[in-house]
Amino acid sequence: MRLRPIDLAREHGLSTQAIRNYEEAGILPPAERSPHGYRAYTLRHAAALRTFLALIPAHGHGTAGAIMRAVNGGAVEEALRLIDEGHAQLAGDRRTLEAVERALHDLALAPPPELEPGVTFIGPLARRLGIRPATLRKWQRAGLVVPRRDPRTGYRVYTPVDVRDVLLAHQLRRGGHGLEQIAQVLEQVRSAGGPEPLQATLREWRDRLTARGLAMLTAAAALGAYLGTPSA
CATH class of the missing domain: 1.10.1660.10 (Multidrug-efflux Transporter Regulator; Chain: A; Domain 2)
Known part of the structure; x- marks a missing residue:
């Protein structure tokens, strides 16, 4: 034919x-x-x-x-x-999506430690989370959360958005996720404008994967x- x-x-x-x-x-x-x-x-x-x-x-x-x-x-x-x-x-995209969903679910069940409003420094933030400042510096080197520097003192200054990302990274690390995967999660959160708007994004993301x-x-x-x- x-x-x-x-x-x-x-x-x-x-x-x-x-x-x-x-x-x-x-x-x-x-x-x-x-x-x-x-x-x-x-x-x-x-x-x-x-x-x-x-x-x-x-x-x-x-x-x-x-x-x-x-x-x-x-x-x-x-x-x-x-x-x-x-x-x-x-399969990797599915694992990342599931990691984001679990982290957000865990944060909702266990509210993070209260932090003072406004900016905070590396020492107080590390103490509130029960981790070492060296861990936060390691996350910075990995590009997870990169705080700005105080122009007068040179100290790292964490804004409320930085603190949110640190809390999410901390939750994911406790769940056994690697830094590379956490970086992908944080990028999704930032692209969506925060954890709350991310819920709709997660549904759309899952629909696309399906x-x-x-x-x-x-x-x-x-x-x-x-x-x-x-x-x-």
């Missing part, structure tokens, strides 16, 4: 130029040409296009293209490695079908 570029394009609302671009990029296998130079596609090309479009929401446009080029080039192991990396990244996981299932089925499609 021979298909024209427009036949592939219409199924997905694409342009015929997009089909040609995908072929040139190696996302579709090379098409046969008629004596007049017209491209002749097959059901295998249609399957390749469906597979690529299914891979995009699962792994992103760039990785989806790399997977298809690997498959079309006979490097199936490379394609599988890229897919494995995508699953590993999704959607991506389901997209990976769909993409895997499409890729499996494509690998079983005859090459001619």
Whole structure:
């Protein structure tokens, strides 16, 4: 069965130029040409296009293209490695999300020690939390919480926002989380504008992870079908 570029394009609302671009990029296998130079596609090309479009929401446009080029080039192991990396990244994102949720839940159950309003210094903050000032300095070197310096004394000055982040970092460390993961959590908190607005962000984040996981299932089925499609 021979298909024209427009036949592939219409199924997905694409342009015929997009089909040609995908072929040139190696996302579709090379098409046969008629004596007049017209491209002749097959059901295998249609399957390749469906597979690529299914891979995009699962792994992103760039990785989806790399997977298809690997498959079309006979490097199936490379394609599988890229897919494995995508699953590993999704699993890591889930662990980070769960760490944020647990930390916020623990903070709600056990309110942090009362601190005086306004700014505070490293000594009083460390004493209130029952940790050493060296721990706070270590967190600063790791980029978790970087307080400003008093211009007159050079002492570290922790603002209320810094204190909030220190409390969250302290809770996460008690939960056994590493500094790199804590840094990701704090970035999420800052991006959301604080722990309270973060609740809605967490729900959206979980929804995105669920959607991506389901997209990976769909993409895997499409890729499996494509690998079983005859090459001619």
